[in-house]
Amino acid sequence: MEVKTSLLDNMIGVGDMVLLEPLSEDSFLGNLKKRFDHSEIYTYIGSVVISMNPYRSLPIYTPEKVEEYRNRNFYELSPHIYALADEAYRSLRDQDKDQCILITGESGAGKTEASKLVMSYVAAVCGKGHEVNKVKEQLLQSNPVLEAFGNAKTVRNDNSSRFGKYMDIEFDFKGDPLGGVISNYLLEKSRVVKQPRGERNFHVFYQLLSGASDDTLRKLKLDRDFSKYNYLSLDSAAVSGLDDAANFRTVRNAMQIVGFMEDEVQSVLELVAAVLKLGNIEFKPESRCNGTDESRVKDKNDLKEMCELLGIEQSVLERAFSYRTVEAKMEKVSTTLNVAQAYYARDALAKNLYSRLFSWLVTRINESIQAQTKARHKVMGVLDIYGFEIFEDNSFEQFIINYCNEKLQQIFIELTLREEQEEYIREGIEWTNIEYFNNAIICDLIENNQNGILAMLDEECLRPGTVTDETFLDKLNTICADHQHFESRLNKNSKFLNDHSLPHNCFRIQHYAGKVLYRVEGFVDKNNDLLYRDLSQAMYKANHSLIKQLFPEGNPAKVNLKRPLTAGFQFRASVGTLMRNLQTKNPNYIRCIKPNDKKASHIFTDSLVRHQVRYLGLMENVRVRRAGYAFRQPYEPCLERYKMLCKRTWPHWKGPAREGVEVLMADLQIPTEEISYGRSKIFIRNPRTLFFLEEKRKQCLQDLATLIQKIYRGWKCRTHFLLMKKSQIVVAAWYRRYAQQKKYRNIKSATTMVQSYTRGWQARKLLRELKHQKRCEEAVTTIAAFWHGTQVRREYRKFFRANAGKKIYDFTIQRIIQKYFLGLKSSMPSMSPIDRKWPARPYGFLDGVHTELRKIFHHWRCKKYRDQFTEEKKAVYEEKLEASEIFKDKKALYPSSVSQPFKGDYLEISKNPKYQKLNSAVDEKVLLADVVNKINRANGKGTPRIFLLTKKNFVLADQKTGQVKASIPLPDVTSVSVSTQKDGFFALKLKEGSASAVKGDFLLSSEHLIEIITKLHRIGATAADREKLKVDISDEFLVQFKQDKVCVKFIQSSPKNGNSVSCKRKNNRLLEVSVPTSP
Ligand SMILES: Nc1ncnc2c1ncn2[C@@H]1O[C@H](COP(=O)(O)OP(=O)(O)O)[C@@H](O)[C@H]1O
Ligand SMILES: [Mg+2]
Secondary structure (H helix, E strand, O other): OOOOOOOOOOOOOOOEHHHOOOOOHHHHHHHHHHHHHOOOOEEEEOOEEEEEOOOOOOOOOOHHHHHHHOOOOOOOOOOOHHHHHHHHHHHHHHHOOOEEEEEEOOOOOOHHHHHHHHHHHHHHHOOOOHHHHHHHHHHHHHHHHHHHHHEEOOOOOOOEEOOEEEEEEEEOOOOOEEEEEEEEEOOOOHHHHOOOOOOOOEHHHHHHHHHOOHHHHHHOOOOOOHHHOOOOOOOOOOOOOOOHHHHHHHHHHHHHHHOOOHHHHHHHHHHHHHHHHHHHOOEEEEEOOOOOEEEEEOOHHHHHHHHHHHOOOHHHHHHHOOEEEEEEOOEEEEEEOOHHHHHHHHHHHHHHHHHHHHHHHHHHHHHHHOOOOOOOOEEEEEEEOOOOOOOOOEOHHHHHHHHHHHHHHHHHHHHHHHHHHHHHHHHOOOOOOOOOOOOHHHHHHHHOOOOOHHHHHHHHHHOOOOOOHHHHHHHHHHHOOOOOOEEEOOOOOHHHOOOOOOOOOEEEEEEOOEEEEEEOOOHHHHHHOOOOHHHHHHHHOOOOHHHHHHOHHHOHHHOOOOOOOOHHHHHHHHHHHHHHHHHOOEEEEEEEEOOOOOOOOOOOOHHHHHHHHHHOOHHHHHHHHHHOOOEEEEHHHHHHHHHHHOOOOOOOOOOOHHHHHHHHHHHOOOOHHHEEEOOOEEEEOOHHHHHHHHHHHHHHHHHHHHHHHHHHHHHHHHHHHHHHHHHHHHHHHHHHHHHHHHHHHHHHHHHHHHHHHHHHHHHHHHHHHHHHHHHHHHHHHHHHHHHHHHHHHHHHOOOOOOOHHHHHHHHHHHHHHHHHHHHHHHOOOOOOOOOOOOOOOOOHHHHHHHHHHHHHHHHHHHHHHHHOOOHHHHHHHHHHHHHHHHHOOOOOOHHHHHOOOOOOEOOOOOOOHHHHHHHHHOOOOOOEEEEEEEEOOOOOOEEEEEEEEOOOEEEEEEOOOOOEEEEEEHHHEEEEEEOOOOOOEEEEEEOOOOHHHHOEOEEEEOOOHHHHHHHHHHHHHHOOOOOOOEEEEOOEEEEEEOOEEEEEEEEEEOHHHOOOOEEEEEEOOEEEEEEEOOO
């Protein structure tokens, strides 16, 4: 398998010093320089990263780079701080090991930058999400806040951390950040009141004055001019490449993100302003009567403004600068302060104010960023502590800082050099010891509880009597005289008596990183860290919540007469805690090296780097690494991790883990010189081998995943198949059942059909046979019967008359008919033709005869009746019959005429003498004589006339005189018109052209209309020479009057208009006759 390692290929120099050949200090430096010149600032010694400060920004921190290093093997890519961060993060996430990143190096070597790079990398690769991003942002934004308040420009570094910082970032099991805890170590507070030449006070002062708005400054009673403030050194107020104003905005923004309230920010700024004001307070002596000088505040304006800012009563603070109250054994003694003491008090107050503010800030940030859940979490600690410092003038602060660096070097030695070698011995690995310098002895010189420098300083501080820095030095001189690493002019050891580089008021310590000369001046004071109680009480009284919080000891209710803990003691204790904390975690080292003292890029000062390489023990580090093994692991986890690489150990190895690992390594054909088997651990010499194992494991895991996937898929498919099969069987069973049932039903019905046909055929056959048999039997019976009949008749003919039955029948019928006729005779109806009675018939078969007889009887009865009539009566009936033929159902007047006998001569003309003359005028026999009304054609009024009818003509005569008015021969009358109604109007129409027709037709009215017309008709019918008289029955007819034809129209009128018929002439052509309807 090809091992991809850019660590070995295409590398400038060597990426890992372990691979350096030949190994010497020169080649080591040469490699570093070569790489530095090619902008390769990172180099490994095994898993330790050496970082050279490039003093310029390099394009190697881009998001693409982050992605490149993410989840990659440590040795896979070229050395980078990201590789270390990734390794630490993955080990934390995947192997559940708490991590710490230890960043060491001298001031300006790039520690702070490195810590920020680590944090930003972890932030970039860990989980995402709204909550997580907020946590990340808060963690990252805590940096600018702390840097503004805790960093300053020094001669070594423009952004030097003046406090130690250890940050624990907490993660959940998924590797998402939950929060963090920051611990701060001893802020270099002396910087607040005084800065060495060429250095600045803390950044925040400059940032505030340059970046705050005019309004804010006015509120804070500040002036933008740096020179107005005593505490701000002027010689390097503006630093090139440092934009204070912009940084101020960044800090304000960061404070907001971290979660500072607006009023909290305001309070913080007020305190910063107060410190500046405090520096401007000056004192003047005022002689007192006892000859001593008492200090007085020179210009009270600054004091006043400061008191206003913090809400302190001016007089209280003023007094605290002039008097000091000492309490001892329930006694209070008040002494005056001279000017020097007043300045001391002022500076002490400023320092305390600032350092307490700083600690408060850290606490406040912790409140914001602390993890919200109590769930178990993993921790990654990042330690960025001030680097080793050697200044011209080193004081208590440098002493403390360098002590801390000694401790860190100690832990490095402990964990990488000594621990490693000891482990080889413990594990029984063959090992040639490598010499290295163990700085435990220097740590002991400083921190030993009995005669350590810090312990003696505390002793001096607590000792009654006059205590000065000199008495402290004396003490050191007596106690530490014999220590190899302690040097002093006044030492009994004559070695230094003539060493003029060692002044009298100084002592020198040979640190692991070099000799440092400390001036004792201020050691006692700074260790005591004394703030007069009057001042802390004055502060406590302030009407400002933050100030009050910062000076809890000023509370008169809680006066504590005990001395406060010394600064040295506190620091030693916190460093002790830190070291213990670090020891529980898996260390990752970043060793920062500074290439030059000029803060310049591209300059590689050989001597400076050589010095750092030496004191950092990097050569020893490489040697131990080269002699030793890159990787070790107890057998059990090793076997557990790699057992899948060998068939014999996979999946379970039965037997001791060590044998398992041996089998495994043998199987993988790892060369024997590459590995050693210790008592409880396996040691792997080359990272390549480990990388090979890891690569194989990764491959194998993929194969295993495939296998699991394969088996799972197989199982899934099989299960599915079995299910399908089972289902298929069920379906098939049901289907077969159904098919068989269907088939069975078909066969059954076919069978039934065949059966039924067969049975039918059989039955029919049987029936035929039976019928035949029956017919035979019947025939036989018939034949037999006939035969018997014939036989019997033949035999009995002599005993019976033939056809007796018919005779009996005929007789019976005759008898019945006889009885019927006799019965009919006795119940005959009367002889009246209108009698409708007729007896009922006794038998149905007589129906026809019965009705026929009735008809015959009726005709006979009618004949008998008619035979009784005389000739006259006969004529009358004939006339009536004719009237009926003409009018029945045609004219409404007819029914009333039926019962009236046609009298004919109503006037008795032959008898009445009145009409004698008239009678004589008529030669024929008068058939009808009556009075009629002749209708006047002009007005429709009637005039009575005598109407005579003979066989030949009719005559109209005056009723009174009997004078003949008109005599018309009957042949001239062609037709008669009458209405259908009950009136008696009739028009006699004359033949056109005849003599009688000259005067026109006659319109007459008579009560005996029916009789008149019937007689007229009869005459016409009997005369052979004439045509039959035509009778028109209609409600509208025309009458010829002279020349005009007038229409006579009959209408029905209601009876109320009078009961008589009225005739009116309507116009020339219309004569209207209204006939009342009979009720
Ligand atoms: N990786 C880096 N890339 C670019 N510049 C760097 C890098 N590390 C350090 N520096 C420069 O060096 C200066 C000092 O670094 P810093 O981390 O503050 O030192 P230390 O904390 O060790 O005192 C920084 O202000 C920066 O200008
Ligand atoms: Mg720093």
